[in-house]
Amino acid sequence: MILREMIEADLDAVLRIEREVHGHPWTLGNFSDALRSRYQCKVFESAGVMMGYAVMLLAVDEAELLDIAIDKAHQRKGIGRKLLEAMLSLARHESMRRMVLEVRASNQPAIALYRASGFEQIGLRRDYYPAANGREDAILMGKGL
Numbered sequence: 744m745i746l747r748e749m750i751e752a753d754l755d756a757v758l759r760i761e762r763e764v765h766g767h768p769w770t771l772g773n774f775s776d777a778l779r780s781r782y783q784c785k786v787f788e789s790a791g792v793m794m795g796y797a798v799m800l801l802a803v804d805e806a807e808l809l810d811i812a813i814d815k816a817h818q819r820k821g822i823g824r825k826l827l828e829a830m831l832s833l834a835r836h837e838s839m840r841r842m843v844l845e846v847r848a849s850n851q852p853a854i855a856l857y858r859a860s861g862f863e864q865i866g867l868r869r870d871y872y873p874a875a876n877g878r879e880d881a882i883l884m885g886k887g888l
């Protein structure tokens with residue numbers, strides 16, 4: 744597996760995955776903005792095939808994981824865990840002290856992945872996300888690096 748910079752030419756493939764795996768996907772504009780800003784936008788590849796991607800913001804000494812996704816066809820093979828590990832390593836390398844993220848309370852696969860990788864709940868934002876039937880809580884999670 745190779746972690747590399749995401750570039751504009753990746754965005755078709757990124758959006759295909761994003762729309763497949765997220766109920767409320769990021770838009771092309773969201774990814775273009777992230778690429779133009781100082782976000783860490785990475786693609787995870789195996790033999791030239793995109794398995795997934797992640798977007799992270801580095802702020803002073805805290806990394807915020809804004810998006811992480813694995814192509815549906817390649818989920819449950821340990822790739823998400825490896826990609827998260829790669830983002831944690833990158834954050835450590837950039838001298839971050841903590842990684843934080845927000846996850847929908849209903850997103851049990853992601854919550855299980857984060858717990859298995861050492862994240863703990865550090866907060867709750869009630870009715871934070873729009874959802875199919877109204878609103879949904881965000882769980883804030885964090886891990887020291």
Ligand SMILES: CC(C)(COP(=O)(O)OP(=O)(O)OC[C@H]1O[C@@H](n2cnc3c(N)ncnc32)[C@H](O)[C@@H]1OP(=O)(O)O)[C@@H](O)C(=O)NCCC(=O)NCCS
Nearest residue numbers: 764811812813818819820821822823824846852853855856
């Ligand atoms: C969350 C996500 C990145 C996990 O990627 P993945 O490659 O399938 O995960 P892995 O195979 O590395 O699994 C690692 C651990 O996560 C947990 N996990 C992953 N998928 C799960 C599922 N469907 N149900 C329960 N636990 C799950 C398990 O603890 C798993 O360990 P195990 O296989 O030893 O039981 C993937 O499901 C995804 O892209 N989801 C849609 C996007 C998303 O929700 N991103 C997070 C936004 S905050």
